[in-house]
Amino acid sequence: MTPARNKRIEIGLWIAAIAVALVLPQMLGTGVWRNLAVLAILFAVVASNWDLTLGYAGIFNFAHVAFFGIAGYVSAIATIHLGVPIWLDVGLAVVVVGALAALTAVLALRLRGIYVALVTFAFVQLCVALIISQKALTGGAVGLVGVPDLELFGFRLGSDGRSYFYLAEAVLLASTFFLRRLVRSDFGLSLVALRDNEHYAISRGISATRQRVLAMVASSLFPAVAGSIYAHYLIVASPDIFSFSLTTLILSMTLLGGTSTIFGPILAAIVLTVVTEQLASFGVIRFMIIAVLIVLTLRFLPGGIWSFGERIAAWRSRAQTQETTS
Amino acid sequence: MGSVIVAGLVSGSIYALIASGLSLVWGALGVFNFAHGVLLMMGAFAAWWVSDPAGLGLGLFAGIAASLIFMLAAGSILYALLVRPWIGTPAAELTVIMTTIAGAMFLENLALYTFGARLKALDQIVTGTVTIAGTAMHAQNLLVIILAPVLLCSLALFLKLSKHGLAIRAIAQNSEAARLLGIKVERTYFITFGVSALLAGIAGVMIGGLFNITPSMGNDPLLRAFLVVVFGGLGSLPGTIIAAYVIALIEATSSYYIGIYWTPVVLFSVLIAILLLRPNGLLGRSSS
Numbered sequence: 001m002t003p004a005r006n007k008r009i010e011i012g013l014w015i016a017a018i019a020v021a022l023v024l025p026q027m028l029g030t031g032v033w034r035n036l037a038v039l040a041i042l043f044a045v046v047a048s049n050w051d052l053t054l055g056y057a058g059i060f061n062f063a064h065v066a067f068f069g070i071a072g073y074v075s076a077i078a079t080i081h082l083g084v085p086i087w088l089d090v091g092l093a094v095v096v097v098g099a100l101a102a103l104t105a106v107l108a109l110r111l112r113g114i115y116v117a118l119v120t121f122a123f124v125q126l127c128v129a130l131i132i133s134q135k136a137l138t139g140g141a142v143g144l145v146g147v148p149d150l151e152l153f154g155f156r157l158g159s160d161g162r163s164y165f166y167l168a169e170a171v172l173l174a175s176t177f178f179l180r181r182l183v184r185s186d187f188g189l190s191l192v193a194l195r196d197n198e199h200y201a202i203s204r205g206i207s208a209t210r211q212r213v214l215a216m217v218a219s220s221l222f223p224a225v226a227g228s229i230y231a232h233y234l235i236v237a238s239p240d241i242f243s244f245s246l247t248t249l250i251l252s253m254t255l256l257g258g259t260s261t262i263f264g265p266i267l268a269a270i271v272l273t274v275v276t277e278q279l280a281s282f283g284v285i286r287f288m289i290i291a292v293l294i295v296l297t298l299r300f301l302p303g304g305i306w307s308f309g310e311r312i313a314a315w316r317s318r319a320q321t322q323e324t325t326s
Numbered sequence: 327m328g329s330v331i332v333a334g335l336v337s338g339s340i341y342a343l344i345a346s347g348l349s350l351v352w353g354a355l356g357v358f359n360f361a362h363g364v365l366l367m368m369g370a371f372a373a374w375w376v377s378d379p380a381g382l383g384l385g386l387f388a389g390i391a392a393s394l395i396f397m398l399a400a401g402s403i404l405y406a407l408l409v410r411p412w413i414g415t416p417a418a419e420l421t422v423i424m425t426t427i428a429g430a431m432f433l434e435n436l437a438l439y440t441f442g443a444r445l446k447a448l449d450q451i452v453t454g455t456v457t458i459a460g461t462a463m464h465a466q467n468l469l470v471i472i473l474a475p476v477l478l479c480s481l482a483l484f485l486k487l488s489k490h491g492l493a494i495r496a497i498a499q500n501s502e503a504a505r506l507l508g509i510k511v512e513r514t515y516f517i518t519f520g521v522s523a524l525l526a527g528i529a530g531v532m533i534g535g536l537f538n539i540t541p542s543m544g545n546d547p548l549l550r551a552f553l554v555v556v557f558g559g560l561g562s563l564p565g566t567i568i569a570a571y572v573i574a575l576i577e578a579t580s581s582y583y584i585g586i587y588w589t590p591v592v593l594f595s596v597l598i599a600i601l602l603l604r605p606n607g608l609l610g611r612s613s614s
Contacts, residue, residue: 060420107598110605113419114358114560118552119601125549126594133587244545248427255424284435291432295425299411302421 014177021173025165034161036277038233041168044269045175045226047253048262052219055259056183057212058195060117063104065250066124067220069241071097071227076144076237077137086150086232093228094221101220105213128242143238147231157232164233171229172266175222179262182218191215192260245287249276252294258304268305328461330582331575336467336536337550338574339474342567343529344547345554346481347522353498353561354518357409357422361430362526362551363544365400369527370534370543371437372396374446386449393527401523402516404429409519437541448534470532477528478567481521485563490517498561550577553597 028034050064071093078084078092104123108116131138138144149158150167157163182188190211193201202208231237240246249272257268272290279286301308344366351359359365370393375381377389384392408425412418452465485491493514496504505511526544533543550573558569573593580592 054420060423107601110601111556114352114423115556117358117423118556119597122549122552122556122594122597126590129587129590245431248431251424251427284439287435288432288439291428291435294428295408298421298425298428302415302417 017173021166021169025162025169028165031161034165036273038164038168040270040273041165041172042226042230043250043253043273044266045168045172046223047250047257047265047269048176048179049219049221049223050250050254051257051259051262051265052179052183052191053215054254055261056188056195057191057215059105059109059212059216060113061108061120061216062117062247062251063101063120063123064219064223065247066127066242067097067101068223068227068230069237069239070100070127071224072147072231072237072241073131073138073144075228075231076147079148080144080146081137086148090225090228090232094224097220097224097227098217101216102213105216106209109209109212109216124242124247128239131239131242138237138239141239143236143240145236147235147237149235150229150232164229167229168226168233171222171225175225176262176266178222183260183262187211187214249290252290256294256297256304258306261304261306264304264306271305328459329463330578332461332463332467332471333582334575334578335471335571336574337577338571339470340529340532340547341550341554341574342478342570343474343525343532345551345558345566345570346478346563347525348551348555349558349560349563349566350494350525351518351522352555354494355409355413355515357413357419358426358560359404359409359519359522360423360426360548361404361408361433362426362522363548364430364433365397365404365523365526365544366530366533366547367437367539367541367544368400368433369393369397369523369530370448370539371441371446371530372527373531374448374534374539375441377448378446386451389448390531393531394524397523397527398520400527401519401521404523405516405519410515413515434541434544441541443540446534446539447537448531448539450535464536466535470536473532477525481525482563484521490514494518494521550574553593557597557600 024037025034028037046064046068050061053059053061053064074093074096075089078089079086084092104120108119108123111119132141134140149156151157152163155163157167183191190201190206193204194206194208194211198208227241230241250269253268253272254265256272257264257266259265275293276286276290279289282289297304303310344362348359348362351357373386373389373393375389376384376392377386382388404426408429409422412421412425415421450464450466452469454465455462456465456468457463458468483491485495493504493509494517496507496509497511497514501511529547530544533539533547537543551570554570554573555566557573558565558567560566576596577589577593580589584592
């Protein structure tokens with residue numbers, strides 16, 4: 001396929017995505033589905049941004065769910081305790097989480113491979129321990145309840161179930177656009193170069209630490225927005241976000257969707273959220289089913305769900321070229 | 327002060343058993359087993375189910391013996407299903423993290439489904455209290471403090487002297503050369519996982535006798551073991567063991583003097599300080 005044709009297809013896909021985003025909230029009528037959709041979309045933001053560090057940059061970063069959760073707490077504390085006006089607290093959450101991501105990256109990237117995973121995993125647990133212990137500030141194990149509803153020109157978003165749906169979609173679209181631009185920029189290419197051949201990339205003048213710290217910061221910004229909106233939407237910042245099972249769930253979205261694709265994790269986030277919900281009546285067995293699905297996917301479809309589509313596309317284009325040549 | 331040291335030594339013994347299993351697998355296979363905490367839980371449940379009247383009711387020693395045999399098998403099965411298919415694939419390190427996390431999720435929920443969330447406990451091997459140097463402690467605590475170093479020494483002897491132990495170390499150092507020398511790498515991987523699971527199971531039985539048995543009992547010890555292996559350096563057995571006791575003593579001291587809520591912060595600060603000074607862990611080998 002020619003680059004020009006690729007570009008046309010991509011623009012067409014973006015227009016289709018925006019059209020779906022406009023229509024979907026009107027179509028999903030019931031509150032249950034709408035709620036599920038908002039969660040799926042916000043998780044998709046986290047999973048696809050996680051892909052930037054885990055997939056493209058190849059950093060074993062396990063702290064992304066913590067960034068999402070911390071943003072919620074920053075928003076909650078800012079609005080409830082400090083009286084920061086709404087919307088401004090979202091910006092504050094982004095700044096705090098960005099700074100924290102930079103700090104985590106500077107410390108963790110002194111290590112290699114598996115140690116990064118262990119330290120970032122431990123970092124998430126540190127967050128939980130701190131949040132639960134600082135009861136006066138964070139509400140302890142119950143969470144900090146009473147995060148105010150977001151308002152736009154005097155319109156309270158919570159008063160209509162569709163508004164948070166639109167907001168979440170807008171964040172996902174903006175985040176995806178940002179990520180796709182980023183991974184195809186020189187910066188994105190330098191990350192892939194560092195992942196694939198670190199010594200060679202460094203010898204060609206790429207600063208490993210700087211690029212990776214920047215990647216961590218860049219990938220933390222939209223999850224911070226999502227985390228802040230999540231807290232406003234649910235009216236609560238809760239320590240449950242940091243739980244092992246949510247980390248596993250969102251991580252499996254990134255990996256099952258297919259790393260280094262951005263679109264794969266988004267697709268997987270939507271599929272997994274719906275599947276998890278459909279299996280709700282199975283109780284604990286549903287987690288066993290999801291675990292088996294994860295292992296089977298990693299075994300038989302190592303590139304994730306997205307690679308399945310790519311495989312079909314490659315097969316079809318090959319069939320086409322055969323037709324034209326014969 | 328005495329009770330703080332006892333608490334530190336008890337947790338240190340348990341962390342050392344858990345972390346040395348992780349370290350062993352890392353050294354030989356280059357993968358990290360996130361299901362290690364769940365193995366610990368399974369060891370405790372196996373011992374409980376065989377020994378408790380609510381299960382088979384065969385008594386404590388039958389329970390422990392059954393648990394040990396079960397763990398050897400469990401480790402091998404875990405390796406065959408969750409690790410072996412990905413050995414040698416490009417992103418094995420990351421994929422195995424994911425498969426073992428999925429395995430942990432599966433087994434924890436299986437235990438929850440089978441046994442329920444109600445707290446269970448193993449009978450104590452020895453009862454009563456002992457007083458040493460003016461510090462009173464449960465006899466069970468003393469047993470753990472004495473037993474762990476004995477087990478760790480036998481692990482070291484196994485690795486130094488036995489055929490299979492030498493094979494594990496040979497593979498850890500250079501798996502291709504080991505293969506050329508006729509070491510059955512595949513079989514050794516199974517043995518490594520079996521031994522690692524056995525150590526986790528023993529730790530599980532110890533925790534089950536001291537505290538409670540629940541499906542999620544392995545999570546906290548596993549996280550401490552993470553700190554231990556980062557601190558001590560993966561693949562270095564002495565480093566891991568020293569780090570386990572150091573971490574546990576810091577933890578016990580800070581819980582007693584600073585408060586239990588600040589302990590994770592203290593541990594993390596120490597960890598950061600160590601990492602800034604020695605990025606490969608306290609006694610870790612410098613990375614390739």
